[in-house]
Amino acid sequence: MDYRRSYIRDLLASEPPMKASAYGWVKTRRDSKGVSFVQLNDGSCFADLQVVIQEGAIPESELRRVTTGACVRFDGMLVQSPASGQAVELQATTLEVYGDADPASYPMQKKGASFEFLREIAHLRVRGNTFGAVFRVRNELSWATHKFFKDRGFMYVHTPIISASDAEGAGAMFQVTTLDLENVPRVDGKVDYSQDFFGRQAFLTVSGQLNVEAFAQAFTNVYTFGPTFRAENSNTPRHLAEFWMIEPEQAFCDITGNMNLAEDFLKYLVSHVLDHCRADLEFFNQRIEPTVLETLHHVAESPFERITYTDAIKLLEASGEPFEFPVFWGCDLQSEHERYLTEKKIGRPVIVTDYPKEIKAFYMKLNDDERTVRAMDVLAPRIGEIIGGSQREERYDVLVSRMKELSLPEEPYSWYLDLRKYGAAPHSGFGLGLERMMMYVTGMKNIRDVIPFYRVPGSAEF
């Protein structure tokens, strides 16, 4: 195979006429008098390459194999296209079929197949327009994340996926064990985890934060970006059992610095996709969610609103909206509340700070009022909470008494407490769920459609 093969993206940007080979998967073939048109795509960009085959240029017995889904190569001349809608087309003279796709059974031929149906063929849906666009955007968001932090001097840290801290309070956890579930060893009626693989109970991580905090206390500005797991049985369009989280942590940084970083980061990601995924975003805007481009420009350009939880509750109480969940000081903000604030009341992203300590994690810094903590959640129109973060409690005694209040065992956190015993810097950080960001950027309504192979209660196929 020619090692200098070009992506279709590059062919579409080339200066015709020139000899070219085009590799890819057939989207469609259309035959008219004396000529066939093939739309070819290799995933490198939204646009297909139009391949034109004059009658007789390729033997009919071979051309017959060019059906939707087939994997092929065409060689020929790239020329200026006489048709509108594309700059160039390939006048093909030879064809090689690498893999046929039987039209009687290939499942990706139906136009307008539902997203539900496409989830059942997640291994093939990636060849279609929508999922091509989704995963190109996902790639750009991931790359832009690393670029953003690298350019600002942050160190990338690989935090562990298996964790023994058994109650970070972030959500239910998956247990990791090699014990024989048919025959679990017991002492005094309880499971004897000393016989388990790690000599203790272990779980899949719900967040890399606690580990990344240790690195912030040595390298100042750090971040982790990896898979996280939650065994919460919430079958919603916004929750996955396995998702990717981006978690920066900064030493010598208070909640204001943390909010600034979160806002800069979201704006950077949005500007990056606007610059690098134009055609894909235009598709989302046309076919998925008509406000995508407008809201992205809005986010990139306007400053985020910043309000305290207490003021947010006042706004909600004064709203006169018929909320399903009652609003009172101390209540956890539900999606409907978050969306009212960011969509109806304020009309752009909002950062809500200083939540009641009862509804936030133990590691958040206690305010002087002793009722609220230095939490900050970024709420975005259409999806609600997109980022959750805080300034961390760096005072040893306060942290220990918070853990006591919540009946958290000290032993699994002894290393975390050490970070407060020895040279503790004030520090802050946050978590951005990559898939929530994907939903925001693409307008896709179900989180299962923005991750390559989704894991949710009752389903871990592929």
Ligand code: ATP
């Ligand atoms: P939610 O209230 O939406 O369940 P959370 O309060 O549990 O979120 P955090 O523990 O603060 O969320 O996690 C940080 C970020 O991770 C969230 O802001 C969100 O972007 C993302 N996130 C949390 N849970 C999930 C999930 N089950 N699937 C996908 N993304 C998630």
Ligand code: MN
């Ligand atoms: Mn949750």
